[in-house]
Amino acid sequence: MSSYIDQKAVAALFHGQVANSLKTLLENHEISPVAIEPFINTIHDSFSLALSSIYSPNMASHVPRRSSKKTNYGAEDLETYTVDSPTPRADDGFTWRKYGQKKIKASPHHRCYYRCNAKHQNCRAKKQVQKIEDSPPMYRATYLGKHDCKAPASVVNDDTDGSKMIKLDQVVSEPVMPQLATIDHQAIAMEDQTTDHIMNQDCDINDFVVDVDEDQFWASPYHPFSPGNFVFFDYNPFHG
């Protein structure tokens, strides 16, 4: 458990290395103060996420846990995990279709039910979103089951120095791949709390960490400043 926490914190800190890009842009006078804001938000949120990963009592919520209730109407034994976020984000890389909303007794807020809306793909993944705090606003998304559909992002190999590159199929305003990391054989979703801020400011920065052949890294396409370019933050705590 602590291993996962450390890795998540490290991952978030690596994410904060977007500061390097900001530094370069500032040195070259390439961007305006307005354009800087997404970077600042990214850096700020990355460190906040890192700290929360270490200290937050909610960190246990990121651990995959079995659903205690056996409803789901014939669904298989689903592995679930939860992600807390200050925004009720829906753009987590998949298209979700809302199919229900329920008032929960134990909470003053409604719980919303979504299922994967992948076209022509019989995906049975589901998602529940519920507001768990008012101030500051905090939402908890519970993901149930695995996606049978193809994620809207693809992984391609890069010939250079063994790096692997994430290529988004969608660009601005399209959903962002959720940050799925597999650590110790546990599926863990790492919420990118920064993406919403950035997306809301019409800045196309999509960041995610993936696990490919046990090598983890950040890939950050920095549109519109350097369209088509990806910045890699090699991250591999195992190979230190």
Place this chain on the structure above:
DNA sequence: TGTATTTGACCCGC
């Protein structure tokens, strides 16, 4: 007109 959302009813486990 097709698609997504809303919402009350129904189903199921405890």
Place this chain on the structure above:
DNA sequence: GCGGGTCAAATACA
């Protein structure tokens, strides 16, 4: 019976 999850008709919207 209660509470949570799902269904499906009605409604909204592009």
